[in-house]
Structures are given as structure tokens and as C-alpha cells.
Amino acid sequence: MTNHQINQIEPKITKKDINSINTYLKKDNWITENKFTLEFENRFKKYTGSKYAVAFPNGTLTLLGILKSLNLKKNSKVIIPNITMVATATSVKLAGFNPIFADVEKKYLCMCPTDLEKKVKQKNVKAVIYVTLNGRSGNLEKIKKICKKYKIYLIEDSAHSIGSFLKNKHHGNFGIASSFSFSMPKIITTGQGGMIVTNSKKIYKKLKLIKNFGRAQAGNDDYISEGYNFKFTDIQAILGISQLEDITARVKKKKYIFNYYHKYLKKIKKINFLEFKKNETPWFIDIYVDDKNNLKSHLKKNNILTRDIYPPLNKLKFLSNEREKLPISKNYSDKGLWLPSSLNLSKKNLDYIINCIKEFYEN
Template sequence: MKIPILRIPFTDKDIEYIKNGIEDILRSGQLTLGKNVIDFEKRFADFAGTKYALGVNSGTSALEIFLRSIDVSKSSVIVPTNTFMATATSVIHAGGKVIFTDVMRENLCMDPDDLQEKIRKDTKAVILVHLGGIITPELKAIQRICEDNDLYLLEDAAHAHGSSIDGKMAGSLGDGGAFSFYPTKVMTCGEGGILTTNDESIYKNAETLRDHGKPDHRFNKHTEFGYNWRLSEIHAVVALQQMNTVDWILGERRRIAKAYDKKLKNISGLSPVKIPSNVKSSYYKYIAYLDDGIDRDPIKTKLNEDYGISLTGEVYADPCHSQPVFKNYPGTMVNKSGDKFPEAEYVSEKHICLPLYPGLSEQEIDYVVEALGEVL
């Protein structure tokens, strides 16, 4: 049996929907920022529970557009070190400087105590990352810190389509939310992203920045130094198909996670991350910690070579503060020289992510669990 890193299921019905949509686009002559983008934005705003949603060409773009909309130039922005580098580089590309915090191993998200310690006079925003689809149970503490210090709160929700806490959806928990539609993500349109917000000013600024700084894309008048961050109509059609099936997608991910929760109870050597009772995860990843003394790389190699099981990429194996790029560009990361990140380093070294995607069968789940029992 072979268990690949990823499968992206499109049924014949899904493909027919996309083919018909693309044909309509080609016949219409409008290939970008048309009715499909508008429809996608409206439906995703309803899904996330926000007033506004802006379709863009990537989740990275959504992050940077928000940061440019609030003007973080010459300011610092606080980011957890355990995230994909795009979270940090979006700050730098928007003209800001990044400060990294440690995380909490229980949920892989930002440590609010360390956040409080890292705030400087020039700090303007905090980016909270819902890693693996988990929203931190410390959300209220982080929101309170941001309110008390007059800081914007941006959610990096690249992993968290459909995640919620206390009934509130990811993307509606701060001043803005950035989602990715990259092929590995919970929802995909190949390449794409969306920015959610309830703030009209942020939305208007973001809309202008998306299309080279033009408030109205129909006219060649520029009021900001924007960029080409547009979402094409073809990508939007695929995104609309994903909106049609998102409940099934989330249901499948939660079914598989529930099966792992049950079946892994008798497997020694690893401990799955527990999702807080008031959180519904999208389960972008199913994350488990290896016991002390167990090295991840040999386990991954043995599962692949002996059992045909490919574990998915970690979240993440290398903390951002350790990336060599910051030595090449001094002044972009402005942590103090003595800052330590012990929990992030533990997370990065000790976790694995099990195969999880819609369509994974009970037989395949059993096979993964049995193989883990044999190699651990």
C-alpha cells in the first residue's frame, strides 16, 4: 500500500463545474477581477463571518496587503517564530521589522507571556498564526494585550479555513485574516489567497493596493504604490467549487483526525496534540510529538522505504529566527541578542504530521497506525 503526502480530490461533478466556469470566462472576455472573484469574495466573507473579503493571488499577498494597509513601515511587528517564513517576510516587504516570540508546545501557537515581553515603543501589530488549524485557547489574552497596547491583530489563517473558537470563525477574530489557497491547504484553487476584515478603511486600502494602487481598476489613476496582487477569474472559479464542497472537506478532515485520536491510544512513543474543547480545528495537519529519545528523520525514512508511507511536512522543522537570511540582512529581525525560544525549538524538533486529506480510507488510516506501532 502507498500513502502519498497529498491527494487533492476532484470528482467528475467538480471538474464539470470548473470546466463550465472556465468556458464562461473565456467567452466573456473578462479574465480577472470579474463576477467570479466578486462571488467568491462574498461567499467567503459569509463563511468567515466578516463584512469584507478581498480575493488576491496568494496568502502571502494577503498578509503583506494588510500590513501595507495599516502602514507598518519603520515599525515592528511581532510574529511567532514557529511559522512559515512568509509570515515574517511579509512584514519586511511591507517596510517593517520583525520581532519573534516563543510558542506554547500544547498548541504550537504564540505564547502571550512572551508577546507581552516583546512589545516595543515602535510595535504596531501582532500576527497570530493558527498553526495546523489550531486556534490558541489563549486568544482572549492575546486580544487583550493588543487592545491594551493599541496594536493591530492580524490572523495568519493559511491553515485555518473553517477553524473556530467559541463559535467564532478564523478570520473574524482580529482586525484582519489572511488565508492561502495553495494546493496543500484545506481549500485550494492552485494559487490564491483572501483577506478578511470588518474594517472598511482597511478593506478600501487593501482593494486599492491589490491593483497597482488604483482605487478603481477601470481607470488608470493611482493613489498608492500598489502591486499586481489580483486574483484571476479562472482561479476564482476553482475557489467557488471549493466553497461548494468545503463542508465535506472539513467533515473528511475531522473524520480522519477522530479516527487517529481513537486508534493511536494504544501506540506508544508518540502523543497527539490535544485540541481544546472550545476549538474546532480544520485539521490542516494532524500533529503528534515523539517521545524523548526518538529521532524523527529515521522514523520518516523507515515509514517511507519499508511501508510506502510519506509523512507530510512539519509545521515547522526550522524556526524562523534561525533562518540564515536574517544574518544576511541585519536590522530586519530586531530581537534582543539574548532572546531564547525553547518551546519553539522543542516543537520543531519533536513533532511529526500524519497523512491527512479528504478521501483517506479507514483501511489506509489503520495501515498508517499499524506501521507507526511497528517502527516506534
């Protein structure tokens, strides 16, 4: 048994990150949102290939910001996948709209186009939030065609998708706007934080007002529209810039970790992996097993922490009164486990985890 606990996820903060923050703090800087936030936005939009980027305090408020920018009516409905982080749904509620849950596909666990097409015909459906779960594209292009057919907005929740591309286009460039997250578990982190990317100048201008109290400029009280204090901070931006400079190595390491697990565990018939395409980057390494709880307990006894994938959102009473059976969501949620996925994992760590999993199935 290893002497130290292997966490399911932890941030990777490098000496370069620390030096960047120390250098910044030693200068006479403003700390709040200023020129480095603008630089981070510019660098991020360049990385994703988007025309515009706007930094927000977190990935829940990015989704809220996008929904607010669309000027939807109060009784609007927004369709979201039934397996996603709860913030996808609560952002819809926070905006004053009603979430409708669509089942996911077996192959990717992203929103099922067939189920979407059934639900999109409901009265007052105005938008779809498509989650590229765990960095997988799923059937994003098919979803886009459905949204275009019914003249509804496509919003991307790309929280897991830094470093993932579909046909050489980075996730986040397929709908009206996209939400990215920089919370602690993400490939790059600013502690908390998020970014909206969009190719619409109109949406970009609305987002800039929404995040700054409805003011066109900071430092005055000339209010053009309703807005809020959703500003970022330069100290976070300094960390984000530093980590974004290392994004190629971070993406490469995530792919290495998935491929290493897959190589040594794929022969165990009781473990099911979902595929990643060459230009998709795993966020967490997910496996699907029938005896999840026993495997979790075995790994925990050996100082290895894991995490269940998200529960089906339509089963949460505070989100929905409907109890529609969405069988794929339930089945994969019951079986889904995220293995340790930190960028800090060494080959020694990975070998130990893999051997513990093999030991469980051999016994």
C-alpha cells in the first residue's frame, strides 16, 4: 500500500505559476480586473480560435451570462442533457427559465439527438445547452442542425473541453456562445473562474454590459442596461496566463494518462471504456463497471480516491417534478466512476492504481 493518499483530482501549480503571481504582487498593481484580464481573454480566444472572449467569476455565471444575453421570455424552456454537472441546470433556473432533460447517447454520454428532436417540439423551447461531457464531441454537428431546423439557440457548455477539437475546430465555436470553467479540477485553473467565447459581436457587447453592472465603462455610474458584478481579477488572470502557456504539455499529459489506463485495463472484460477521438482531450478518466461501490471501497482501502460520475438530473427533486425514465442516463450514472486523473500523477502512481484494480478483479 502507498503511504500517501492519491486524490481523484488535484490542481497542478508549477514554480512558473508561483513566480508569475509573486512578480505581479510585488508590483504596484490593481489586483481587480484590469489589463491582465484583458490579456488572458485575448490569449484564450486565440487558443480556441474564437472572435471574442469574456472572463467571468465561474462557470455557473458564464452560463447565466449567456442566457441573459439572449433576452429570452420568462416562460422559456432550455433543453439540457440529463448527465452533466448540476450547474448546467441551476444556471437555467437562476436565469428564470425551465430546464428540460434529454437522455444521452451510449457511445459518448453527450445529449442524444433523437431524444432532443422529440423534446424540441414542446411549446416555448428556446435554447439547448449541449455539454461536451468529459471533452467528447458526441454528435455536436447533428445537434447543431436540429437547433438550426427549429430556430433555437445552441449554447455549448464546454467546462470539460479545454483542448478538445471537432474537425480542427475547438469546442465552443459551434453555437451562439460557449462556457468554459477554470475551477480547481480543470486542465487549467484559476481557483474559480470561467470564460465565455462567442463569434457574435452583438452577444459580446451584451456580455460586457452584463458583467459590469450594465455600464459601458468601469469607474462611472452611467448605466445602459441591467447588469451585475461578474468581474474577474487580474491575480486570477496572471495564473490563467501562466497555465495557458503550458496548455500543450497539459493536454498531452491528460491523453497520456487515459491511454496508460486503457492500455493496461482494457483486457478486463468487466471494465467498459468510452472512446476518445484523436483530437479530443480527456478531462477525467471514466470507466463503467457493474460493481462500482465495491471497487470504490477496495481502492479507498488502498489510499486511492475515486468519484462517481454525475447523477441523472431529472431525479433531483429541486430541479424537476417529472420522473420520466431516461434509461441510458440512469444506467451509466449507476456504473460510472472517475479514476484519479490529476496532471501530477506519476507513472509509479498509475502503475499502483492499475495493479490495485487488477487485484480487485482477480479476487
